[in-house]
Amino acid sequence: MGGERELVMFSAIVAGGLIISAQNLIALAFGLPMWIVCIYFLRVMAKADPYMSKVYSRQLSYQSYYGARSTPFVRS
Numbered sequence: 001m002g003g004e005r006e007l008v009m010f011s012a013i014v015a016g017g018l019i020i021s022a023q024n025l026i027a028l029a030f031g032l033p034m035w036i037v038c039i040y041f042l043r044v045m046a047k048a049d050p051y052m053s054k055v056y057s058r059q060l061s062y063q064s065y066y067g068a069r070s071t072p073f074v075r076s
Contacts, residue, residue: 003021003042011038 001008015035019027045052 001042002040003039003046004050006040007042007053011035011042 012035015031017036018034019031021027049055
């Protein structure tokens, strides 16, 4: 589909779950365009960086500031 596999499958599951759980034309009219828009943005994201979601989730675990240290043995 052009995007990261996990995100494409997750968006399909969410859109499909919405459509199947509601079982009416309004849900279909909302779920199908929602999935198409998600696929478009996932393709754009994958074109910029194929591992962007993994990089983003990893950078969330980093601190916002690391103080300057000359050696690992500096006393704080």
